[in-house]
Structure formats: C-alpha cells, structure tokens
Amino acid sequence: MKTDRNFTLTYILLVIAQILICNFINTGPYVFLSILPAAVLCLPLGIPTILLMIIAAVTGLAVDWLAEGITGLNMAALIPVAFMRNLTVSLLFGEEHVDRGEGFSMKKNGVVKVSVAILVCQAVFLAIYIIADGAGTRPFLFNLIKFAISLVCGYLISLPVVNMLTSDKK
Amino acid sequence: MSGRTHIFRIIINAAVFIILEVAALVMLTHNGEMQNIWISKGIHNVQSFLWGGAENIWSYFTLRRQNDELARENFRLTNALRRYGPEALRGTDSDSDSAVIGGYRYVMADAVKVSNNKQHNYLILNKGYEDGIEELSGVVTNSGVIGIIDAIGRHYSYARSFKNSGMVVSARIGKEGPVGEIMWDGMSSNGAVLREIPHHIVLHQGDTVYTSGFSAIFPPDIPLGTTGEATVVNGSTYNIKVTLFEDFSSIRYVTIVSNIDKEEIQELENADED
Numbered sequence: 001m002k003t004d005r006n007f008t009l010t011y012i013l014l015v016i017a018q019i020l021i022c023n024f025i026n027t028g029p030y031v032f033l034s035i036l037p038a039a040v041l042c043l044p045l046g047i048p049t050i051l052l053m054i055i056a057a058v059t060g061l062a063v064d065w066l067a068e069g070i071t072g073l074n075m076a077a078l079i080p081v082a083f084m085r086n087l088t089v090s091l092l093f094g095e096e097h098v099d100r101g102e103g104f105s106m107k108k109n110g111v112v113k114v115s116v117a118i119l120v121c122q123a124v125f126l127a128i129y130i131i132a133d134g135a136g137t138r139p140f141l142f143n144l145i146k147f148a149i150s151l152v153c154g155y156l157i158s159l160p161v162v163n164m165l166t167s168d169k170k
Numbered sequence: 171m172s173g174r175t176h177i178f179r180i181i182i183n184a185a186v187f188i189i190l191e192v193a194a195l196v197m198l199t200h201n202g203e204m205q206n207i208w209i210s211k212g213i214h215n216v217q218s219f220l221w222g223g224a225e226n227i228w229s230y231f232t233l234r235r236q237n238d239e240l241a242r243e244n245f246r247l248t249n250a251l252r253r254y255g256p257e258a259l260r261g262t263d264s265d266s267d268s269a270v271i272g273g274y275r276y277v278m279a280d281a282v283k284v285s286n287n288k289q290h291n292y293l294i295l296n297k298g299y300e301d302g303i304e305e306l307s308g309v310v311t312n313s314g315v316i317g318i319i320d321a322i323g324r325h326y327s328y329a330r331s332f333k334n335s336g337m338v339v340s341a342r343i344g345k346e347g348p349v350g351e352i353m354w355d356g357m358s359s360n361g362a363v364l365r366e367i368p369h370h371i372v373l374h375q376g377d378t379v380y381t382s383g384f385s386a387i388f389p390p391d392i393p394l395g396t397t398g399e400a401t402v403v404n405g406s407t408y409n410i411k412v413t414l415f416e417d418f419s420s421i422r423y424v425t426i427v428s429n430i431d432k433e434e435i436q437e438l439e440n441a442d443e444d
Contacts (some may be wrong), residue, residue: 053190057194064197070198070201072194079187080187128208136208136211
C-alpha cells in the first residue's frame with residue numbers, strides 16, 4: 001500500500017515536473033522534452049489497458065491545460081503510448097510480466113531492453129506530437145530533425161525517471 | 171484466458187482508444203486554429219475518398235443500364251442521321267426500338283449469343299417475328315455488316331455471321347468506286363477479301379470499303395473496312411485484302427435492317443430468271 005502511495009505521489013510529481021519543463025525551460029524549435037511516455041511506461045502492469053489509457057488521457061490533459069500548449073495535443077500523443085504499453089512490455093520482457101502484473105527494472109531486465117522500451121514509447125509519442133503540432137505546415141525535414149533530437153533528449157531524461165519509478169518494485 | 175474473451179478485450183480496448191483519441195482530436199480542433207484546418211482537411215480527404223469509392227462502385231454496377239441507354243441513344247441518333255443528317259438530331263422519338271428510313275426498316279437488337287471461333291459462325295438476337303423481324307434481313311452496326319437473319323422465333327432470331335465461309339456481300343471502294351463482293355478471309359477475326367474488282371482500276375491502300383446497296387438486304391454506304399494489299403487473279407480482276415472496322419469479339423448491340431421493297435425486287439428478279 002505504501003509502495004502504491006509512493007508511486008502515485010512520484011507520478012504526480014513527474015507530471016508537475018513536465019508542466020514546469022513546458023512552462024519554464026525554453027529548448028528551442030528543434031527540441032521537445034517529455035518524460036510523460038516514460039511515466040506511462042512505468043505505470044504498474046496490473047492496471048488494465050482501458051484504465052491505463054484513461055490515466056494517460058487525464059495526464060496529457062493536465063499538462064495541456066497547465067502548460068502553454070494546445071489542449072488535446074499531449075493527450076492525443078500519450079493515449080497511443082498507453083494503448084500499446086502492454087504490447088511493448090510483452091514483446092520486450094515476455095508475456096509473463098503482463099500476465100502476472102510483474103514489474104520490470106533495469107537491474108532485472110537489463111538496460112538495453114528497458115532502453116528499447118523507452119525509445120519505442122518516446123518515438124510513438126513524439127511522432128504524433130510533432131505531426132499534430134506542425135499541422136501540416138512544417139517541412140518534413142524539420143519534423144524529422146526535431147523528432148530525432150527530441151528522441152535522443154527524451155531518452156536521456158527518461159532513463160533516471162524509469163530508474164526511479166521501477167526501483168521500488170523489487 | 172479463453173480466445174473469445176481475449177478478442178473481446180482487444181475490441182473493447184480498441185473502442186476506448188478510438189473514443190479517447192477522437193475526444194483529444196476534438197479538443198485540438200477547438201483550441202488550435204492550424205490543427206482545426208489540418209484535421210478538417212484530413213476529414214474532407216477521407217470523406218471524398220469514401221464518397222468517390224462509393225460512387226465508383228455504384229457506377230460499376232449501373233454500367234449495364236448505362237450501356238443500354240447509350241445504345242438506345244446511339245440508335246436514335248444514327249436513325250436521325252440516316253434520315254436527314256445532323257439537322258434532325260432535335261425532336262426525334264427516343265422511346266422506339268425501330269424506325270423506317272429511306273426504304274429500310276431498322277430495329278435495334280441485342281446479341282444474346284455470338285459464335286466467333288468456327289468456320290460457320292452465327293448470332294442469336296433478342297428480336298423475333300413479334301418484333302417484325304423477317305428472314306433475310308441484314309444485321310449491321312455503324313462499323314460494318316454483321317450477318318443475315320436465317321431463322322426467326324417468336325422473340326429471338328438466328329443470324330448467319332459475316333464470318334461465315336459462304337457469305338458474300340456486295341461492296342464498293344469509296345462511295346463512288348468500283349463494286350465487287352466482299353467475304354471473310356476465313357482466318358483472321360477482322361480480315362476480309364474484296365473480289366471481282368476490275369484490273370484497270372487504280373487502287374490506293376487505306377481506301378474505305380462501303381456496302382454498295384446492290385442487294386435487297388443491306389442499305390448502301392455502311393463502312394466495312396479499309397483496303398490493303400491487292401493481288402491480280404486470272405489476269406483480269408483484283409483480290410484486295412480488307413481490314414474490317416468491326417470487332418466481332420465484342421459485338422453486343424446491333425441493328426436489324428430489312429428492305430421494305432424486298433419482295434417486289436425479288437419478284438422482279440424471279441420473273442427475269444423465268
């Protein structure tokens with residue numbers, strides 16, 4: 001119970017951190033930093049997909065409302081991450097992780113597999129976010145560069161987030 | 171977890187995903203001007219794709235009806251041209267399947283069966299004696315002579331195809347050129363031979379061959395094909411290869427033509443033979 005409470009608190013703090021990043025850290029036009037995909041990835045595996053998508057939607061909406069953004073943008077990008085989270089975990093760590101609701105961590109599953117999971121979630125999130133944000137007005141090359149740089153940066157800031165959220169589940 | 175429950179769960183998950191995504195997109199359209207235009211454009215593209223696809227499918231399934239209407243229209247226009255020329259394209263009766271023009275009676279018909287791959291080919295047409303069809307009427311299209319009615323039933327008639335080794339039609343090179351007889355070459359699907367053209371005539375390859383009108387069956391000036399290579403036969407006449415206009419493999423709509431004065435002409439011919 002204590003672990004669950006700690007996780008919920010950590011998750012809320014991460015959402016607040018994301019709001020602060022959006023509001024106060026100016027990364028320029030080519031970088032978009034988000035820790036939300038990593039946060040959704042690390043939500044307990046026992047949560048059903050429907051609830052997971054609702055949590056992702058609420059999280060995205062909170063960031064959209066409280067940060068300087070277009071309402072619905074983070075929400076639209078984060079829901080697919082939640083939708084495919086269990087599939088990603090099943091493919092990378094084995095189906096038993098999802099079936100048993102067993103958590104994953106860098107120590108247990110290795111940095112490579114966890115990194116791939118982070119990159120997949122970040123890629124899905126960024127692809128939708130960048131395309132929807134540009135709304136067909138930006139050149140493909142711009143979107144591609146922004147995607148690549150944001151993916152690398154997002155991966156780097158997601159590593160400690162994942163480590164923090166999964167370290168309690170030993 | 172049973173397979174059915176698993177599939178049901180996937181469907182439910184997908185449905186909730188779609189609902190939440192649609193909700194997010196609705197919020198986007200209401201809050202971002204560019205996103206509103208972009209999503210509206212996407213929706214319009216999808217709509218036009220779906221409507222265009224539906225329209226194409228509908229058009230495909232109504233092709234038969236459209237073909238019938240076009241054939242009827244074509245028949246009406248052809249009759250008008252036969253009668254008066256282009257001036258007559260206004261105010262002609264579009265409902266009738268038959269017309270009497272210039273001493274010939276024309277009846278529109280569908281070929282319900284066509285034989286093409288034999289030495290003695292035939293056609294079955296969907297008009298019989300109840301439609302006023304008579305034996306020894308001609309079967310034509312705008313592109314040539316198709317055959318001659320040989321037998322008639324109540325609603326159908328049997329026609330000997332032009333692609334028949336024994337069938338000969340009187341033909342002329344150009345509208346005022348020499349007259350000979352044309353018959354199928356017995357080999358190709360669009361090849362014929364024009365015979366009995368006098369040796370002294372100067373020929374040009376590519377000249378159009380028409381029906382001569384020197385028979386009681388076919389009206390004059392129906393284009394049949396174009397002339398090709400010529401060979402001298404017996405030192406006195408030419409045999410000329412003709413490439414027919416008509417594609418016998420795709421015959422669908424034809425016109426049955428009968429000479430109104432055919433009996434009178436035949437009586438005169440018979441009297442002369444007696």
